[in-house]
């Protein structure tokens with residue numbers, strides 16, 4: 001029985017994976033924001049006779065202190081993690097710039113920073129597993145530059161969450177590379193995974209406007225994958241992890257890692273800036289990045 005932690009496992013891709021792992025008899029820990037969704041998932045696990053091997057932990061992962069609390073909670077309960085799957089994300093589209101109560105741009109904090117903290121802070125529990133794997137479900141393959149002087153897009157002429165999400169994806173690529181560099185002497189594998197367009201509520205209800213959402217839903221019926229289909233490559237990685245410490249995929253297609261991470265100095269630069277930001281907003285995190 002594997003221990004699998006899914007951040008953002010109460011809906012969409014994460015939920016689909018959680019249910020499949022419960023069916024397979026794995027021990028599944030799901031982290032999500034909504035307690036109602038967590039309870040609904042517990043009832044589904046019960047129906048599958050997997051309630052005893054399911055744990056829901058409520059947290060708003062856009063908040064650093066909440067992410068740290070969850071790390072402590074998980075660490076108290078298990079002595080190893082076989083798979084860490086990172087799905088928590090808000091795809092709501094908006095032109096309004098929004099900060100968390102810790103003073104960090106919301107998308108940056110949820111989509112990138114929480115994944116940074118979860119990846120590095122769970123490193124020890126992962127190394128205790130036989131074939132540990134992190135799957136960061138993001139969007140490798142999305143082109144563009146990193147805004148080094150404005151990582152949180154706080155000083156743009158106008159804010160746009162689409163830009164923040166795409167920028168967050170590029171930050172996640174560098175996170176994967178930084179993690180793989182710093183764990184080169186361990187057996188942890190890191191996969192950056194782009195599922196393509198998937199018919200989840202998060203993606204098809206991204207707009208505030210009802211009519212636009214109806215149109216998007218129709219479009220996703222044509223161009224998107226059903227969520228059961230979209231998770232197939234992830235289920236495959238869990239059964240047989242890639243050999244390289246860092247890989248990137250768009251659906252089943254392996255991407256050229258040199259194109260995903262064109263500049264080898266950038267991951268370390270991002271780690272330094274991220275650690276400085278965490279120190280400023282939260283305090284020192286004992287992350288051993290060498």
Ligand SMILES: NC(=O)c1ccc[n+]([C@@H]2O[C@H](COP(=O)([O-])OP(=O)(O)OC[C@H]3O[C@@H](n4cnc5c(N)ncnc54)[C@H](OP(=O)(O)O)[C@@H]3O)[C@@H](O)[C@H]2O)c1
Pocket residue numbers: 007008009010011012013014015031032033034035037059060061062086087088089090091110137138139194195196197198199200201202203
């Ligand atoms: N769907 C697509 O077309 C698509 C395409 C490319 C990449 N992706 C990537 O795939 C990943 C999963 O996407 P999805 O479509 O499955 O997402 P989704 O259906 O919107 O589900 C997102 C999950 O994240 C959780 N979450 C949101 N905000 C949170 C917070 N502040 N704290 C803790 N949990 C939070 C949600 O729980 P609550 O509902 O309780 O908030 C939910 O469980 C994302 O990273 C996304 O960028 C998706």
